[in-house]
Amino acid sequence: MEVSKADRRVMTRRDMIRVASVGLLGVAGGAVLAACGETETVTQEVVPVQVVVTREVIKEVPVEIVVTREVVKEVPVHGHGPATPTPTPRTVEVLVEKIVEAETLPPLIVGQLNAFTGSLSFFGPIHRNAATLAADHVNRAGGVGGGSLIIISRDTGVNPVQGVESARALVEIENAVAIVGALASGVTIPVATSVTVPNQRVQISGASTAPSITVLDDNDFLFRTAPSDAAQGVVLGRLAWEQGFRNVGVMYINNPYGEGLAELFDATFTSLGGTIVDAVPHEDEQPSFASELERATAGGVDALVAISYPGQAQIYVRESLEGGYADKFLFVDGTKSAEMNEAIGWDRLEGTLGTAPGSVDSPQRAAFASAYTDAYAVELPVEPYLAETYDAVAVIALAAAKAGTTTDSVAIRDALRAIANPPGEVVGPGVEGIGRALALIAEGGDVNYEGASGAVDFDENGDVFGPIEIWEITGGEIKSTGRFETP
Amino acid sequence: MAGIYAVFALGLNVHWGFTGLFNIGIAGFFALGAYTAALLTSPAADPLLFEEFAFAGDWAQLGFLDLGIDLWFVLALAAAGAVCGVIAVIIGYVTLRLNDDYLAIATLGIAESVRLFFLNEKWVANGSKGLYQIPQFLEGWLPSDKYNYLYMVVVIVVLAALFIMVQRVMQSPWGRVLRAIREDEVAAAASGKNVFRFKLQAFALGAVIMGVGGALFAHHIRFVSPLTFDPLLGTFIIWAMLMVGGSGNNLGAILGAFVVWGLWVGARFLPGELADPNYRFFMVGVLIVAVILLRPGGILGELRRVTRRRGERSAVRLDDG
Numbered sequence: 001m002e003v004s005k006a007d008r009r010v011m012t013r014r015d016m017i018r019v020a021s022v023g024l025l026g027v028a029g030g031a032v033l034a035a036c037g038e039t040e041t042v043t044q045e046v047v048p049v050q051v052v053v054t055r056e057v058i059k060e061v062p063v064e065i066v067v068t069r070e071v072v073k074e075v076p077v078h079g080h081g082p083a084t085p086t087p088t089p090r091t092v093e094v095l096v097e098k099i100v101e102a103e104t105l106p107p108l109i110v111g112q113l114n115a116f117t118g119s120l121s122f123f124g125p126i127h128r129n130a131a132t133l134a135a136d137h138v139n140r141a142g143g144v145g146g147g148s149l150i151i152i153s154r155d156t157g158v159n160p161v162q163g164v165e166s167a168r169a170l171v172e173i174e175n176a177v178a179i180v181g182a183l184a185s186g187v188t189i190p191v192a193t194s195v196t197v198p199n200q201r202v203q204i205s206g207a208s209t210a211p212s213i214t215v216l217d218d219n220d221f222l223f224r225t226a227p228s229d230a231a232q233g234v235v236l237g238r239l240a241w242e243q244g245f246r247n248v249g250v251m252y253i254n255n256p257y258g259e260g261l262a263e264l265f266d267a268t269f270t271s272l273g274g275t276i277v278d279a280v281p282h283e284d285e286q287p288s289f290a291s292e293l294e295r296a297t298a299g300g301v302d303a304l305v306a307i308s309y310p311g312q313a314q315i316y317v318r319e320s321l322e323g324g325y326a327d328k329f330l331f332v333d334g335t336k337s338a339e340m341n342e343a344i345g346w347d348r349l350e351g352t353l354g355t356a357p358g359s360v361d362s363p364q365r366a367a368f369a370s371a372y373t374d375a376y377a378v379e380l381p382v383e384p385y386l387a388e389t390y391d392a393v394a395v396i397a398l399a400a401a402k403a404g405t406t407t408d409s410v411a412i413r414d415a416l417r418a419i420a421n422p423p424g425e426v427v428g429p430g431v432e433g434i435g436r437a438l439a440l441i442a443e444g445g446d447v448n449y450e451g452a453s454g455a456v457d458f459d460e461n462g463d464v465f466g467p468i469e470i471w472e473i474t475g476g477e478i479k480s481t482g483r484f485e486t487p
Numbered sequence: 488m489a490g491i492y493a494v495f496a497l498g499l500n501v502h503w504g505f506t507g508l509f510n511i512g513i514a515g516f517f518a519l520g521a522y523t524a525a526l527l528t529s530p531a532a533d534p535l536l537f538e539e540f541a542f543a544g545d546w547a548q549l550g551f552l553d554l555g556i557d558l559w560f561v562l563a564l565a566a567a568g569a570v571c572g573v574i575a576v577i578i579g580y581v582t583l584r585l586n587d588d589y590l591a592i593a594t595l596g597i598a599e600s601v602r603l604f605f606l607n608e609k610w611v612a613n614g615s616k617g618l619y620q621i622p623q624f625l626e627g628w629l630p631s632d633k634y635n636y637l638y639m640v641v642v643i644v645v646l647a648a649l650f651i652m653v654q655r656v657m658q659s660p661w662g663r664v665l666r667a668i669r670e671d672e673v674a675a676a677a678s679g680k681n682v683f684r685f686k687l688q689a690f691a692l693g694a695v696i697m698g699v700g701g702a703l704f705a706h707h708i709r710f711v712s713p714l715t716f717d718p719l720l721g722t723f724i725i726w727a728m729l730m731v732g733g734s735g736n737n738l739g740a741i742l743g744a745f746v747v748w749g750l751w752v753g754a755r756f757l758p759g760e761l762a763d764p765n766y767r768f769f770m771v772g773v774l775i776v777a778v779i780l781l782r783p784g785g786i787l788g789e790l791r792r793v794t795r796r797r798g799e800r801s802a803v804r805l806d807d808g
Contacts, residue, residue, distance in 0.1 A: 116764045154755060155764035160715050164708055165488060165752050168635075173756075189619050190710035198634055212616055254606060255615045256712075281607070 104146030108406035110135070110396055111152050111170030112389075113181030113191060118158035120183050123383060127206075128153045130386040131180060133375050134393035134429075141435035144400045151393065152176060156187045163187035167195040177400075177409045179203040180392045183385075185210030185256045192222045202413040204396065206389035206453075209357075210256040211264065214461045221413060223462035225388040225395070225453055227357045229257065232332065233264020235468040235485045236305070236355045240265075240330055241272045243353065245303045249296030249326065250279035251289070251316060252307035253334070261307050261332060277301055282312060289316035293325045303328040310337035318344050333357060333384065336471065338478055346476040353481070354471050361480070364428040368452030371430055391451030394429060395420050398449055401441045421457045424448035488752075490642035491703050493744035496728045497649055497737060498696035504734035505657055506689040507669035509587040512594030514721025515601040516694045519574060520567040520701020521711045522605060525618045527563050528706075560624040564645070564702045571698025572691045579690040583683060598722065606713040617712025621705055642703055646741070649696055653737050656692070665689050724751065727771055731778050733785025742787060747771060 112131045116124040128151075135149040143149060152174050156163035163182050170176040179196055182188045185208040196203040197218050205213070205224040214228050240248060250265065252258035262279050270276060280296040282289060293316060297304065304326035306313045313335045320326050321344070331354030341349055368387055369380040380386065396412065398419040403411035418424075419437070424446030427437040437447045449456055454466035467484035495513060502508040582593040605612050612618055629637050656662050664685050667675040676682045705711050715721070724747060732743020754767045778785060 117768075157720075157764070158714070159717065159720055160708060160710060160712065161488070161720050166755075169752065169755070184714075186615075186617065186712050186714045189617070190708050193619060193709045194707070210616065212619065216619065256617075259609075259615050 105144060105404075105406045107147045108144045108149045108178075108397065108400050109152065109174060109176045110149065110393060111154065111167070111174060111176030111179045112393075113156050113163060113167060113170075113179060113183075113187065114153045115158050115183050116155040118156070120158050123183060123207075123385075124155070126381050126383060126386060127181075127183065127389050129372070129376055130206075130389040131393050133372060134390045134397070136375065137371070137429070137431045137434050138394065138397040138438075140431045141438055144397055144406055144438075145404060147406045149393070149397050151180075156182050156184075158184050158187060160187055160190040163191050164194050167191040171195055171199050171201055177201065177407055178396045178412060180389060180396070181205055181207075183207040185213060188213065188222075188224075189216060192216060192218050197221050201409045202396070202416070204392040206392045207385040209260070211260045212256070214463050218462070220462060223392075223416065223458055225391045225451065225456055225464055226385055227454075227466040227468075228463055229261045230264050231465060231486065232355050232357055232468050233261050234268045235470075236261070236330065236332060237265045237268025237272065237274075238485070239353060239355060239470060240269055240303065240305065241274055243303070243330075245274065245328070245330075247275045247277065247301050248303050248305055248330075249277045249293075249298075249301045250305045250307065251292060251296050251313075252279060252281055253309060253312060254281035254283060257334070258307050262305075265305060265307070282308070282316075286312070286315070289319055290323065292316070293320055293323065297325040301326050303330055305330045305332075306335045307332050309334050310340035314340045314343050317349075321348055328352070330354065336478060341473060341478070346473065349473045350475075352473045354473075355468050356471060357466050357468055362450075362452075362454075364433075364450055365452050367428060367430045367433070385453075387452035390429060391449075391453050391456050394434060394451065395449055395456060397434070398437050398441065398447065401438050417458050419447050420449045422448045426450050428452075488707070489745045489748040490639065490646050491700055491707060492725060492728060492748050493646055493741040494642075494649060494700035494703060495697055495725045496732065496740035496744040497646070497653055498693045498700060499725055499729050500734060500737060500740040501653060501689055501693035501696065504729065504736070504740065505662065505669060506665045506686060506693075507587070508583070508686060508690055508693075509591040510594045510690075510693070511591050511718075511722055511726070512596070512598035513697060513725050514716040514718055515594070515598030516571045516575070516697035517701045517704070517721050518598075518601050518605060518711075518713075518716040519571050520698030521705040521715070522612055522618075522701075523567040523570045523698065524563040524702035525621045525705045525711045526612060527566055528559060528622050529618050529620050560706065563706075564699050567702035567705075568695040568698040571701070572695040575691045575694030576687060579687045583686045583690060595718070595722075598716070598718070602713050602716050612711075615713060617710055617714070619710045621709040621711070623709065624706055638707060642707075645699065645703060649699065650737055650741065653696070657737070661685075661688075724748075724771070727775055729785075730775055731785060733782075733787040736785070736787045739785050739787035743785065746786070747774070750774060 110131075112128065114124045114127050114131075115121055131151045131153065135151045138144065138149045152170060154166040154170055156166055167179060170179060179191070179201055180203075182191055182205060185205075188203075188205045188208040189210075189212065192203055193216070195201075200219075200221065203222050205222070205226065207226050208224055209226050209229045209232075211228050211230045211233075213222065213224060214230065216222060248269070250262055252262040258281065262281075266276055266279055277298055278295050280292045282292050289312070293304075297320070304317075304320055306317060306329055308316075313331075317329060317340075320329075329349065329352050331352060333354075333356035336354055336356050365387060368390060372378075372380045372386070395416060399412045399415040400406050402415040402419050405411050419441070425436075425440060425448065427433050427440070427447050428450055429452045437449065440447050454464065456464055458464060465486060467486050470481045470483040470485065472479055472481045495517065498516070499510065499513060502510045578594075578597055582590055582597075585593055606615055608614075623634065624638070624641060657665070664675065664680050667678070667680070668682055668685055672682050675685075708715075725744075728743040728747045729740050730743070731747055732741065733739025750770055751767055754770055755764070782788065
């Protein structure tokens with residue numbers, strides 16, 4: 001008896017090792033699979049080579065003569081295609097360094113909090129591309145006061161613990177003067193409260209839309225270039241009322257995004273006089289949503305508002321059509337997905353309306369899209385908030401130029417509204433737009449940066465108010481109705 | 488942060504290292520401790536901010552028992568520990584009769600239930616949006632960019648106190664009974680010990696330590712949301728720490744926490760491709776395998792004679808396998 005007991009004890013210790021190792025290795029395996037999925041998209045044949053001329057001041061003689069040396073070397077155009085391991089941001093090189101003055105500012109170091117592992121890992125590489133593209137444009141336009149812009153991209157794993165640790169390393173070890181990110185609001189907030197605000201570093205998120213960021217006590221160090229869900233919720237509520245819906249059900253994904261949007265929709269719609277049968281949260285992955293639908297549509301509804309991601313909405317919208325729970329829907333940015341409609345059947349959703357922030361077809365956006373294609377040889381991905389991330393980096397660079405410093409984060413923060421908001425000459429993204437802006441700033445002129453994502457005008461909370469687009473499913477396509485609303 | 492993880496590793500050491508309780512639900516006590524401290528010290532909910540939680544102690548602002556220093560912090564740590572202890576007794580009463588493997592699954596399930604409870608019961612703690620107005624201990628004593636050094640000292644003091652406590656407890660007769668239970672439950676029972684009661688006490692003690700760790704964490708990050716308490720960074724990495732450092736040895740648990748967390752956050756400074764975050768999972772895995780093969784008892788194994796025999800025995804087993 002005793003012997004067998006002892007046996008079991010040893011076995012369990014080994015079991016323990018096995019369970020924990022499997023846990024860790026399982027996650028690792030997933031990560032590797034994700035990485036492999038990424039490499040499969042390699043379609044690159046020959047890496048094009050670009051001849052680069054580097055000028056370098058080697059000696060300065062008093063009588064305004066600058067002796068320069070030209071070094072011609074061949075470097076592969078970096079970041080060609082998302083799969084070439086985009087050179088680690090540290091190696092982003094100044095392609096042509098203009099010697100404007102003998103005296104140049106030190107490099108402007110911007111840390112990016114990104115997700116290479118965890119539930120948003122799919123967004124990591126493309127968001128790094130967007131930030132690197134902005135840095136590249138700034139550098140090709142001459143850099144900030146002659147200093148180059150360097151992006152250091154770090155992983156948060158969509159986890160607050162890891163995000164804070166990465167942010168701390170960026171600020172304390174890499175000396176990043178500004179932070180771009182994080183993606184998820186649940187990471188952005190703790191990074192602000194425990195790293196960027198205490199250390200007085202400006203932080204601009206390009207993707208966090210939670211309404212709570214607006215009111216966060218951040219000493220004006222936290223900004224964002226993505227509009228708060230508050231705006232979309234209000235527009236969505238008005239749209240529902242306008243469509244003649246008086247009695248609706250709401251299904252939303254149980255995270256800050258879904259919850260925030262659902263609350264704002266609820267507040268707007270009920271204040272207009274509408275009734276909400278029930279707003280039902282749901283978890284990530286479920287094979288069926290019948291019981292949630294039952295609750296949301298009890299007693300019959302005019303329409304069902306789907307505030308989720310395509311993976312879940314696809315299932316419950318179909319269930320709802322087939323089970324007769326609701327046959328009219330309202331969609332949001334999370335459910336703006338061609339694939340989802342394909343799976344459900346376009347004709348069954350004909351005429352359905354939805355809302356989404358930002359994506360105005362502006363010349364600035366077109367310029368960004370074509371620059372992205374030129375740099376990475378792929379179409380601009382449909383994933384959201386790439387333009388917002390690009391704009392976040394661009395405004396930091398312009399603000400640094402305006403403040404005349406690449407090391408004083410407070411001065412950069414103070415200059416942000418001056419370069420992003422009216423008045424001033426409207427400038428846009430791209431090498432030319434940023435070059436024009438830098439030239440104007442050097443002359444002491446006013447600029448108003450209008451980005452790829454929208455007007456990028458920061459209010460007193462550091463929020464932007466992009467217009468909300470109303471889109472429509474018509475003839476087997478998602479089309480903009482051309483209507484843009486602000487709350 | 489490594490210091491806070493060291494607190495969890497210490498708590499786990501009481502469970503696994505000394506008593507042999509296979510707890511893979513650390514994240515549950517982590518969450519309970521963090522939420523308790525956060526709720527007790529945060530200002531009340533503001534409906535204008537779409538905040539919603541039934542109770543907020545606001546101890547930091549009330550000057551609750553203010554004796555010149557921020558005593559509320561110590562009380563919040565104690566309360567977090569107490570809540571975890573009470574919950575652990577309830578959970579333990581139900582689950583500790585289960586054998587090791589079943590206990591493991593039960594604790595894992597409970598940890599997830601705790602997380603989903605805080606996610607779905609919005610009235611308790613603001614649901615998925617989390618609590619983000621958690622005050623800092625001794626706020627304003629140092630400029631905010633230097634504050635982390637101060638907090639590091641606080642964490643080290645708490646860690647040292649817990650270390651001394653666990654160390655003394657384990658050298659006491661009570662601790663010897665726990666080790667006896669770990670080695671052989673039947674023999675311990677035959678010696679007239681109430682195995683279940685000792686297990687329950689040990690489970691509660693470990694949970695109290697984990698609750699204090701959770702509270703330290705809440706006041707460090709100053710934000711808690713259900714997203715934080717995932718099994719990877721809430722449970723498995725702590726197991727990795729204990730295995731690497733050496734289970735059954737308190738110093739080993741602390742050392743393991745610093746080694747594993749150092750590797751986890753330090754990996755990004757490695758050159759070239761190795762800095763890719765995905766490789767970190769491998770590196771921790773490789774470290775565990777290496778330690779188990781080279782030093783089956785961990786870097787610092789248990790110092791007792793019992794263990795040396797144990798170590799030989801498990802080494803033989805590993806060779807056999």
